[in-house]
Amino acid sequence: MEPVTMAKAINLSLREALTRDENVLVFGEDVGALGGVFRITDGLQKAFGEDRVFDTPLAESAIIGIAVGLALRGFKPVPEIQFDGFIYSAFDQIVSMVAKYRNRSGISMPITIRVPFGGHIGAVEHHSESPEAYFTHTAGLKVVAPATPGDAYALLQSAIADPDPVIFFEPKARYYLKEEIDPVRQVPLGKARVAREGSGVTVIAYGPTVSIALEAATAAEKENMSLEVIDLRSLSPLDMPTVLESLRKTHRAVIVHEAPVFGGFGGEIAARIADDGFDLLAAPVTRVGGMDAPYPPARYEKLYLPDVDRILEEADVALAYG
Amino acid sequence: MEPVTMAKAINLSLREALTRDENVLVFGEDVGALGGVFRITDGLQKAFGEDRVFDTPLAESAIIGIAVGLALRGFKPVPEIQFDGFIYSAFDQIVSMVAKYRNRSGISMPITIRVPFGGHIGAVEHHSESPEAYFTHTAGLKVVAPATPGDAYALLQSAIADPDPVIFFEPKARYYLKEEIDPVRQVPLGKARVAREGSGVTVIAYGPTVSIALEAATAAEKENMSLEVIDLRSLSPLDMPTVLESLRKTHRAVIVHEAPVFGGFGGEIAARIADDGFDLLAAPVTRVGGMDAPYPPARYEKLYLPDVDRILEEADVALAYG
Amino acid sequence: MAEVVRTVETEDPVRPLFSPTGELTPEARSRIGLDPEGLRDLYRKMVLIRRVDQEALNLQRQGELGLWGQYLGQEAIHVGTVAALESEDWIFPSYREFGMAMCRGIDPAEILKFFRGLSHGPYDSRKHHFAPLTIVVAAQIPHAVGFAMGSRLKHSRDVTLTTFGDGATSKGDWHEAMNVAGVFKAPVIFLCQNNHWAISVPLAKQTAGSIAERAQGYGFPGIRIDGNDVLGVFAAVRAAAERARRGDGPYLIEAMTYRMGAHTTSDDPTRYRLQAELESWSAKDPIGRYREWLQGRGILDEATRAAVEREAESTAEGMRTRLRSITPGPAGEAIFGRVYGNPPDSFVEEREEFESSLEGS
């Protein structure tokens, strides 16, 4: 099988799910005839019919609300929220209903909410948000953010198969990353991967920042600095064993995400490392993220977002520490 | 002036604001004739009229949305969200509009959103939430949580006077705490206070957990353990200097909040201490919070929430460390 | 322009049964399709749930319940609605539908666990086709629409009913759900229990418009009816349900009634409403009116009436006893037991730590 883009991999994964289980439904704004604004659902309505792949009115809260009802009726809804910035009007249905419904009723909510997220696409306001921390803090939800086509394919299979609700964040700036994918390879929720081995500093990333971390590692090599890159893949549950395993080797960590640092998910990771890994640490755990300001106009996004230089700087500091 | 409850102190602070500035408006569900479900707005409609203190239809998103319009029109809206659990349907208006409007337009949003929050009141579901982390992560907002009647009075004055939007979290389980208040004392946003001096371990709390931390400190004393209690008062901006100042003395910290620990605001505090205070720490910074599960039925809330024993346990561990 | 002007073309089997002011017509009443036993049973159920409502209030005052929200005055809607539906038809309630839940055969003592702070969802929704009580106003409405869409996809003949208050109609979720239901012609009935109050906010401050008339804006019919007439409610829900079963789509019923009690035991209505209003509505009491109607037709004799009162007493008594005998489940299960179907390791560990800490203490 020749290499496919992440966009195509997600499309194939949805096809597989729709084929395997007749209870899987795909719906949202413009997912039907148009195939989604990113063409992720391209051809699905033609292949599976308007009953199973359908457009909804422009109403995010209802999109999630009907997903709850469909789940109660025995379906496995896979709703799409068109962009990260538009998930907020569904926040009550997600936090108070989707996340808590099983706890309330004993009835599982096998709902996978797909959300293209992150910046770096030169878009207008509200199209480049990184809202993951709002969901990792919400008990009852699982939160996933793949970084590669293969993981996107496999993690989406795991998310749809899981009995619990999953927020599936797709790094839209990486939709065109290409690689060969192996449809039978399984990637369970809650397992991170070492994306690149190294010995000096552990760089922890997920979704769109993994490839930046890998670039940084390549650049570091030239300066004889060795970075180990961990791709979390799942944010909640969080795979601390894999993170600490790496720390035992490097004793230093830099966390990278696009969301603003203050109150971001990096804080949770850093706090856990500094607690469970207290004795392992040779230097403070630092975080490289978006500025503590709203996402800026496109012209300025590269300066707002984490980049190779900022990662290398923090790695340098960590290595030089003490 | 004899001691007043926090509920009364907030009522007096709203009166003062309504009296001092004719542009201050108080509105929300049941804040008028009823005086609010907690009687915080008791008598305000009678005193200031239906134009300035009014009931709205049952629509949280509109309550915040009209606040934005009223702010654009030159008012200082002080909307109330009746309970923590009902702020989620206003999340889009708060995160995408209130928080980002000034960044977008250059026009200030002097909006103070009052929210009774936290548990310990034996209520049914959705009435005991601690959603502060969803807002501390949102650039453009300021987040406040008083622990005493005096601070509630003064911080509300500062919040309403501030040109920026403030989420004002009122610890509803502490509405009946009593103390004498000094109406002229000023408490700026962003300044923590040392609620009790100590030398062994710094306990960092805010809102409802401050009195538990103080209880713990009293209990600790009997075991010859000395706890310093910091009441953050403002979560965003966060007063790190005061926190680090205390760490220089104790070298140990325990963070206490009611929200689930995973992804909670305690993670940000812990991450900052472990970074800026790396060399100060003699033990890992630990967090005592709600379980990583939805808020339980009332019968079980005491076991779910932080208590004196769990704080003392962590303090013991910190002191015994290494 | 003409080609884009759309109006509600679907036929309306409900409207002909009612007068313009929402009263069931005499003809429709005579053709209600219930035998004397069935007619008596509506009375019996209204008496039972009212007695239980009173008992729950007493229990709250005695400290046995953390909270109670009376449905006093709304019994005709609770009883008429459930009687009009088939048992497979799911109901998505708000928080005040204790009476409906009882009519679905759920043990009232079990439901009271919710108000006793023992459970967020004490009964088996799938067994009784009765969704959990929903505290977040209007949040259950899109669930009902999704469920009904699912019934269509499964080519099932069941219909879904969701009920909510006048206040709920101000929420965005109400609107989004109504509109989506119209677009997908979902077999769902929207039942508004307009009891004139949302805590302290009167109807006139909740909306300046008419709730029932909003339906046409979504492409399906709606009607405002007398919600204190159990037969009117029965007839409207039955006709709307048959219509939905036929595949003709959603229907909105606005049942006018009055919240005779406080919003909940935490509320003090004397701060915002007048006794006079209450009295004018007592005259329209759903049980009294129906009793007279039954007696006028000789369908309800004194013996039966007394028997119903006795049954109500023993039901209340039984509920009280069973409630008192409930022993709270273990904390570990109550807090962690139902959160995940596939709990993460870290979550399982947290639960184990929690449970061992309890043994510790």
Add this chain to the structure above:
Amino acid sequence: MAEVVRTVETEDPVRPLFSPTGELTPEARSRIGLDPEGLRDLYRKMVLIRRVDQEALNLQRQGELGLWGQYLGQEAIHVGTVAALESEDWIFPSYREFGMAMCRGIDPAEILKFFRGLSHGPYDSRKHHFAPLTIVVAAQIPHAVGFAMGSRLKHSRDVTLTTFGDGATSKGDWHEAMNVAGVFKAPVIFLCQNNHWAISVPLAKQTAGSIAERAQGYGFPGIRIDGNDVLGVFAAVRAAAERARRGDGPYLIEAMTYRMGAHTTSDDPTRYRLQAELESWSAKDPIGRYREWLQGRGILDEATRAAVEREAESTAEGMRTRLRSITPGPAGEAIFGRVYGNPPDSFVEEREEFESSLEGS
């Protein structure tokens, strides 16, 4: 029951101006209240904003803009609306109201900074009484209602207008805002530009009902009009605004039009709609129809028409030149400059660090 049945009693000065299908009546057209100069100016503005729309499209294709959303076909609404309002009346737009912004005297090159990725809000809303373009669908609608409530509190005579698409009417915010406006009788006009599409979703899949008819459900009137008739739009907005100024409350205008272009330059309409539909609407082109009407009345001669074309060319040319000459502001100011009115110390430090890091590189 009767006492609670409420219907829209406020008089409706708009309806009498239109035929049942939403066409401005000949009488109303003849009494439009604009002199030949004013009538010509409506034509002139439509031509200008269409030319600028085309120019912006070219600029996007040449890589000068990140995105462009054409309003081609909706010029009558943009021009007629602004002409009907007073300059103090605030307008709360969605994201497609570039033409309205121009009619409010905002330099088009300035607005293009938004689409060039230079600013989230490039113009001074307070100077032009024109709120920022709003990307989040329907989010601006409650703002307009709050603003209008504020105008009442300040006993000001200005009215507020908010405009949005057909898709926006499916959002909860639309409903909550409509209902609140009705309750507070806010002086606000809700102007729906029903262009039949929400990206790829056609009107029939957006709602099964009628948008205009929803107004009565909120206690105020609404009407569906021909949105491609600039005089019809002018007359409707003018009458609704005068009504609101008198204190009679909100009004909903559903202006029927068609999105002749793609949703935005990122969109490909060939995937979801037929050329034929487009052609049927070209026949109703707002500019062509109005030109013929003016010429029929001898109000527009060839010289004027040519002059307008020339002005349009130079306006487009000027916009292009000014846009190209814009130098982006410094990053520190662009990212941090407007976030807080009273920036926290930590925020100021973060900005300083950021700015010194730039000097560094």
